[in-house]
Amino acid sequence: MAKEFDIPVLPTYLEIPELKEGIMDGEGPFKSAQEFQKPLGFPGEKIDNWQQVAIDKMGELKSKYRSVQVFLDSCVKCGACTDKCHYFLGSSDPKNMPVARQDLFRSVYRRHFTFAGKYFPKLVGAKELDDDMLDDWYNYFHQCSQCRRCSVFCPYGIDTAEISMAAREVLDAVGIGQKYCNQILGKALTIGNNLGLPEPALRDTLLDLEEEIEEETGVAIKYPLDQKGAEILLITPSADFFAEPHIDGLIGYGKVFHQDGVSWTLSSYASEGANFGMFIGSYDIMRKAALRIRKAALDLEVSRVMVGECGHAWRVAYSFWNTLSGVGAGATDEFGQKLQDQLDHRYPQPQHIIEYTHDLIQRGKLTFDKSANDDRTVTFHDSCNVARATNMGGIPGGQFILPRDVIKAVCNNYVDMERSTIKESTFCCGGGGGLLTDDLMEIRTKGAIPRMQALKAVERDNGVNTLTAICAICKSQFSKVLPKFDFDPYMIVSVHQLVSEAIIMDKPQTDTDDATSAETAET
Amino acid sequence: MGVFNSSTIEFESNMSVISIFFTALFYISLIVFLVGMARKIYQFWITPAPLKIPTAPTSLTQTGVVMRMMREVALFESLFKSNKWIWLFGWLFHAGLLLVLIRHMRYFWPGDLPEIFLLTQPFKYAAFAMVLGLFGLMLRRIFVERIRYISAPSDYLMLIMLLIIGISGAVMTFTSNHTDVIMVKEFASGLVSFNWANLPTEVHFLVHIFLVFVLMAIFPISKLLHVPGIFFSPTRNQVDDARSKRHISSWALKQEQEHATRLEQALGKDE
Ligand code: SF4
Numbered sequence: 076m077a078k079e080f081d082i083p084v085l086p087t088y089l090e091i092p093e094l095k096e097g098i099m100d101g102e103g104p105f106k107s108a109q110e111f112q113k114p115l116g117f118p119g120e121k122i123d124n125w126q127q128v129a130i131d132k133m134g135e136l137k138s139k140y141r142s143v144q145v146f147l148d149s150c151v152k153c154g155a156c157t158d159k160c161h162y163f164l165g166s167s168d169p170k171n172m173p174v175a176r177q178d179l180f181r182s183v184y185r186r187h188f189t190f191a192g193k194y195f196p197k198l199v200g201a202k203e204l205d206d207d208m209l210d211d212w213y214n215y216f217h218q219c220s221q222c223r224r225c226s227v228f229c230p231y232g233i234d235t236a237e238i239s240m241a242a243r244e245v246l247d248a249v250g251i252g253q254k255y256c257n258q259i260l261g262k263a264l265t266i267g268n269n270l271g272l273p274e275p276a277l278r279d280t281l282l283d284l285e286e287e288i289e290e291e292t293g294v295a296i297k298y299p300l301d302q303k304g305a306e307i308l309l310i311t312p313s314a315d316f317f318a319e320p321h322i323d324g325l326i327g328y329g330k331v332f333h334q335d336g337v338s339w340t341l342s343s344y345a346s347e348g349a350n351f352g353m354f355i356g357s358y359d360i361m362r363k364a365a366l367r368i369r370k371a372a373l374d375l376e377v378s379r380v381m382v383g384e385c386g387h388a389w390r391v392a393y394s395f396w397n398t399l400s401g402v403g404a405g406a407t408d409e410f411g412q413k414l415q416d417q418l419d420h421r422y423p424q425p426q427h428i429i430e431y432t433h434d435l436i437q438r439g440k441l442t443f444d445k446s447a448n449d450d451r452t453v454t455f456h457d458s459c460n461v462a463r464a465t466n467m468g469g470i471p472g473g474q475f476i477l478p479r480d481v482i483k484a485v486c487n488n489y490v491d492m493e494r495s496t497i498k499e500s501t502f503c504c505g506g507g508g509g510l511l512t513d514d515l516m517e518i519r520t521k522g523a524i525p526r527m528q529a530l531k532a533v534e535r536d537n538g539v540n541t542l543t544a545i546c547a548i549c550k551s552q553f554s555k556v557l558p559k560f561d562f563d564p565y566m567i568v569s570v571h572q573l574v575s576e577a578i579i580m581d582k583p584q585t586d587t588d589d590a591t592s593a594e595t596a597e598t
Numbered sequence: 599m600g601v602f603n604s605s606t607i608e609f610e611s612n613m614s615v616i617s618i619f620f621t622a623l624f625y626i627s628l629i630v631f632l633v634g635m636a637r638k639i640y641q642f643w644i645t646p647a648p649l650k651i652p653t654a655p656t657s658l659t660q661t662g663v664v665m666r667m668m669r670e671v672a673l674f675e676s677l678f679k680s681n682k683w684i685w686l687f688g689w690l691f692h693a694g695l696l697l698v699l700i701r702h703m704r705y706f707w708p709g710d711l712p713e714i715f716l717l718t719q720p721f722k723y724a725a726f727a728m729v730l731g732l733f734g735l736m737l738r739r740i741f742v743e744r745i746r747y748i749s750a751p752s753d754y755l756m757l758i759m760l761l762i763i764g765i766s767g768a769v770m771t772f773t774s775n776h777t778d779v780i781m782v783k784e785f786a787s788g789l790v791s792f793n794w795a796n797l798p799t800e801v802h803f804l805v806h807i808f809l810v811f812v813l814m815a816i817f818p819i820s821k822l823l824h825v826p827g828i829f830f831s832p833t834r835n836q837v838d839d840a841r842s843k844r845h846i847s848s849w850a851l852k853q854e855q856e857h858a859t860r861l862e863q864a865l866g867k868d869e
């Protein structure tokens with residue numbers, strides 16, 4: 076069971092804590108069971124010859140991933156990364172220092188794969204992979220949100236996320252999976268989304284949403300599902316369909332599409348933007364999930380693929396889709412070209428919803444009443460995966476510029492948090508990388524401290540009362556942890572919720588159906 | 599040098615045991631270094647990077663990546679962002695070492711040194727920067743709790759070796775304990791031109807070159823691999839252009855073409 080813990084008091088200034096060894100020791104998150112392991116091709120429980128299998132798997136991974144091989148060899152233990160991880164800063168556990176986390180893996184690598192580690196293990200800190208080490212792996216590699224903040228600050232760019240993905244892959248290979256991720260993956264790969272929401276339920280939800288919006292605004296905004304021949308296929312995290320505050324973002328997307336008059340659709344087959352295959356480090360599973368999207372795009376004959384507000388989804392889409400499934404441009408192989416022939420290359424493929432809205436704003440296609448957001452003083456939380464692993468708009472730093480531009484176009488009061496806690500140096504919300512589960516509440520809470528502290532400062536100094544983000548995990552995590560630090564849990568909103576509140580809906584110029592319904596609404 | 603140096607046998611008989619030992623050690627270390635580094639670089643080279651993982655601030659063009667890499671290598675840009683003290687000591691050490699190494703060329707160069715190297719003559723004091731940097735790094739390793747926690751004995755040992763090398767070198771340059779520079783030159787250039795000669799036998803000189811040769815030998819099996827490593831680091835050397843160019847590794851392509859992943863058997867073929 077998740078143990079009880081005291082909610083830490085927020086410091087006025089973020090200080091580097093003294094080490095408290097073993098403070099976050101534990102059994103880690105709930106372990107996955109047979110029923111979730113098997114469908115993913117992993118052993119159902121810890122296998123007998125786990126040691127050998129694990130070492131072989133390490134050997135395989137380091138020969139398949141240059142990152143793993145180079146990062147394991149190159150660390151000089153300079154210590155520059157030791158104070159960069161929010162989980163260390165929040166928990167004081169030395170094993171949460173990025174280099175110490177890597178060393179859990181590296182010490183075994185040294186023991187089994189290097190000359191020095193084989194013959195002089197004590198000298199170079201090489202260690203055997205025994206039960207204790209394996210437990211440490213499971214525990215501490217699930218206290219890493221793969222946020223890559225450490226990578227920004229390492230002189231060799233060593234990315235602990237790559238190591239933690241590799242370690243989780245090894246763990247899965249010996250039958251020790253994490254329940255949260257693997258259960259969700261099962262749903263995503265069979266039903267099409269992380270919530271396990273089948274097509275009829277999704278259709279109902281969207282119809283309800285349409286009704287609700289029409290009642291509220293008088294405009295008939297559509298949420299098309301499986302509409303063949305639509306121009307845009309929207310891939311968004313399934314949290315957007317259901318939970319607060321996500322759904323208000325979805326309302327915002329719908330209003331923007333409506334104003335633009337573009338035809339768009341969701342897919343019931345690929346109704347999930349999130350791709351937990353990345354969290355567990357599996358290329359194959361990540362690809363499997365990505366292929367559902369390709370199939371949906373082909374079946375629905377869309378010419379654009381767009382991604383909603385989700386951090387790691389955007390990383391997978393922006394950085395990996397072109398590799399995994401060919402959603403992108405510039406293919407030289409036969410299958411990629413076939414897919415890409417269908418896509419409209421006047422637009423970036425895939426495109427982020429923020430890029431889309433930003434472009435419409437630039438071209439003057441949207442009008443706003445910014446005063447609708449005048450009760451808010453807004454700040455923006457750069458989500459790790461968007462900030463450190465993607466781009467927007469094809470301009471350097473576009474992933475920082477575009478969301479802020481959009482926010483500033485729809486509200487009057489905007490303040491940034493302290494520079495060392497935003498943009499490429501942003502602090503993780505504390506719940507990313509497959510950690511967004513109640514059994515990890517302690518590390519999630521402690522890991523949120525650096526972000527909470529920066530937020531407290533702008534709340535105090537600038538009266539910030541609204542925190543915006545473009546990531547479903549961030550939004551869920553903040554809703555949970557904000558009240559623990561005396562913030563209003565409802566202060567976290569989608570960027571497109573702000574858009575939704577300020578956008579002025581008028582008669583669309585292109586769609587006659589909607590024009591009629593707008594008229595009816597007037598009478 | 600022997601009088602009958604046209605004959606190898608006579609020549610060797612004129613060398614002291616200690617000179618033969620160091621001569622042999624040099625070649626062994628050199629071979630270990632070259633073979634080890636070649637194998638390691640080959641390994642880095644052939645290991646594919648299957649996914650695009652550059653870390654922000656990324657470069658959108660190849661030129662940008664080259665510039666970024668140059669800033670990392672010459673100025674330690676990321677380290678500067680990260681920690682000013684480690685940056686200062688680390689950079690002093692590396693810059694000092696580089697200048698010292700260039701100045702050592704004059705020993706190995708058979709005959710007169712090309713004039714270009716004379717430019718580094720004024721940088722005689724680089725050894726101080728090097729030693730100072732090393733001291734700083736050592737103090738941090740001992741006294742900063744976080745760094746002490748992550749240090750293995752080899753991390754201290756490496757610093758100690760470098761410190762001894764630096765200090766013994768400085769002692770020879772700046773104190774009255776000079777070695778016979780002519781002899782050093784004959785020995786060192788002899789190693790390069792296979793014209794072996796005796797070496798001076800002052801202890802600090804022997805310790806100096808012994809540790810240098812050992813360091814050379816352990817280069818490919820230690821953390822000194824950060825030197826080639828930085829150039830192969832995917833988070834630093836990749837162009838951020840994933841959307842416009844398909845990036846695919848050989849194994850992924852093969853797997854894709856065979857359509858036979860473990861998963862497809864488990865979850866059914868792609869429809
Ligand atoms: S900053 Fe990089 S090289 Fe330095 S200790 Fe951390 S991972 Fe190792």
Ligand code: SF4
Pocket residue numbers: 159160161162171172173176218219220221222223224225226234235236239
């Ligand atoms: S990737 Fe993020 S969570 Fe993981 S060690 Fe690095 S800073 Fe910490």
